[in-house]
Amino acid sequence: MSGKRVKLALSGLVALFGINVLAAQFEPTWESLAEAPVPEWWDQGKFGIFIHWGPYSVAGYKDGHRGYAEAITADMYKRPERYTDFMIEKFGATMPEFGYKDMVPMFTAKNWDPVAWAKLFKDAGATYVIPTGEHHDGFVLWDSELTPWTATKKGPKRDLIGDLGKAVRAEGMKYGISYHRERHPDRFTRETGLIDEEIKRMPEAASLYGPFEYDDAFIADYVARWKEAETKYQPDFLWIDDVPFLREDGPQVAKFETAFKEMIADYLNTAQKWGKQVYFNNKGKTINWPKGVGCVEADNLQLDAIGPRWQNPATLGTSYAYMENEEINELYKTPAELIHLLCDVVSKNGNLLLNIGPKADGTIPEGMQTRLLAMGEWLKVNGEAIYGSKPWKTYGEWSGELIEDEAGVVHTSHSMYIHEKEFRFTAKEDVIFIIAFQPLEQDVVLVSFKGFDQDIKSISLLGSDITVEWDMTSAGLKLSANDAPFRLAAVYKLEL
Numbered sequence: 001m002s003g004k005r006v007k008l009a010l011s012g013l014v015a016l017f018g019i020n021v022l023a024a025q026f027e028p029t030w031e032s033l034a035e036a037p038v039p040e041w042w043d044q045g046k047f048g049i050f051i052h053w054g055p056y057s058v059a060g061y062k063d064g065h066r067g068y069a070e071a072i073t074a075d076m077y078k079r080p081e082r083y084t085d086f087m088i089e090k091f092g093a094t095m096p097e098f099g100y101k102d103m104v105p106m107f108t109a110k111n112w113d114p115v116a117w118a119k120l121f122k123d124a125g126a127t128y129v130i131p132t133g134e135h136h137d138g139f140v141l142w143d144s145e146l147t148p149w150t151a152t153k154k155g156p157k158r159d160l161i162g163d164l165g166k167a168v169r170a171e172g173m174k175y176g177i178s179y180h181r182e183r184h185p186d187r188f189t190r191e192t193g194l195i196d197e198e199i200k201r202m203p204e205a206a207s208l209y210g211p212f213e214y215d216d217a218f219i220a221d222y223v224a225r226w227k228e229a230e231t232k233y234q235p236d237f238l239w240i241d242d243v244p245f246l247r248e249d250g251p252q253v254a255k256f257e258t259a260f261k262e263m264i265a266d267y268l269n270t271a272q273k274w275g276k277q278v279y280f281n282n283k284g285k286t287i288n289w290p291k292g293v294g295c296v297e298a299d300n301l302q303l304d305a306i307g308p309r310w311q312n313p314a315t316l317g318t319s320y321a322y323m324e325n326e327e328i329n330e331l332y333k334t335p336a337e338l339i340h341l342l343c344d345v346v347s348k349n350g351n352l353l354l355n356i357g358p359k360a361d362g363t364i365p366e367g368m369q370t371r372l373l374a375m376g377e378w379l380k381v382n383g384e385a386i387y388g389s390k391p392w393k394t395y396g397e398w399s400g401e402l403i404e405d406e407a408g409v410v411h412t413s414h415s416m417y418i419h420e421k422e423f424r425f426t427a428k429e430d431v432i433f434i435i436a437f438q439p440l441e442q443d444v445v446l447v448s449f450k451g452f453d454q455d456i457k458s459i460s461l462l463g464s465d466i467t468v469e470w471d472m473t474s475a476g477l478k479l480s481a482n483d484a485p486f487r488l489a490a491v492y493k494l495e496l
Contacts, residue, residue, distance in 0.1 A: 112362025
């Protein structure tokens with residue numbers, strides 16, 4: 001679908017932005033978009049896989065092995081002196097002789113198996129998958145007719161988004177696309193002169209590195225690219241990155257905000273024609289859209305209270321894209337940390353969107369795979385407490401074990417440093433799940449149940465037939481499961 005065909009098919013502001021929301025159920029206003037329902041598949045699914053993969057995966061590096069490896073696209077031109085040694089050692093040359101454009105042919109995906117990826121994500125217990133369709137770098141991973149800088153024409157010479165989508169949906173999972181082009185004009189700085197020199201040497205690179213302005217042409221192209229992906233792949237989720245310039249003033253800011261509203265409304269209305277429940281996010285340290293529009297997000301977002309429906313796009317290490325140093329030194333969160341993170345997020349009414357960063361050849365580092373599979377094994381036993389659950393009256397607590405002191409007096413410890421255990425709670429109808437992050441080596445009292453006045457039918461340990469002894473005391477619910485098996489976290493099922 002060319003930009004010309006997009007415009008011919010539509011009208012009005014439509015002609016500029018390439019979408020049609022006339023006579024639509026959702027209007028291009030924040031008030032209308034706030035009425036978009038939360039899809040059941042996302043609400044119940046709780047756990048998704050996020051994927052950052054592109055030419056930046058070739059480098060697998062950011063200055064000092066710190067931060068986001070995908071940010072090398074901006075950083076290497078802003079601070080070239082910090083990348084000279086790396087570039088020469090890795091590629092034999094540095095900018096402008098060798099730049100980001102030259103990493104594109106090295107992004108081969110030669111060992112990529114989308115079917116194997118989808119099976120891994122399914123085995124990990126994920127219910128949906130969201131890969132990057134285009135990051136800030138301007139390289140498109142789908143079969144695009146709007147740019148020569150696409151994975152079907154350069155690098156892999158494959159439709160990465162299309163092939164992965166087929167494999168993911170064959171496994172019964174939902175499939176979204178993340179779209180980061182909104183920050184592209186600020187990505188490749190021209191201040192050092194390196195970008196201009198590279199374009200001089202390879203004029204075709206101008207359409208990768210540029211445009212450099214948020215003008216009407218960029219806005220129209222931004223919307224047309226998403227519309228192209230939407231039409232080709234019917235994604236279940238529209239993921240948009242943080243858009244800091246929306247907090248600024250100026251005519252182009254207002255135009256871009258209008259484009260966002262029209263684009264999201266069109267997506268929601270088009271999905272109704274597909275017969276699909278779709279959703280979108282609201283990301284940023286300061287959220288992009290008004291509160292209540294889409295699900296709240298921020299990088300590695302964590303809340304300290306039960307919130308409105310939200311999502312945590314979390315990293316396995318520190319980077320979203322592949323970082324070679326993280327793989328070599330196994331700098332990923334442990335399986336226990338990941339399960340605790342999942343339980344924490346879900347207990348607070350959120351979804352965990354756990355990111356992986358594959359290598360440029362399409363392989364997923366073994367350390368990532370083992371962690372994903374460990375999560376899947378835990379979810380096979382304990383997924384009842386995650387999928388389809390809701391928050392309880394409180395998300396969790398630290399509770400002290402019952403300790404017998406030197407005088408023989410039994411009491412409850414309330415020091416965070418002595419004999420305390422961490423718990424999270426989720427719930428379903430007539431069931432409360434008590435998730436223990438550490439083994440219960442002694443009796444423990446859960447003070448969140450103080451004054452609990454519902455009749456308890458039974459308490460059992462998921463994945464085990466041991467007898468869990470319990471008693472409702474004036475201080476709270478006492479649990480006795482001292483010999484209970486434990487792996488990563490234990491889930492006690494309280495039935496009412």
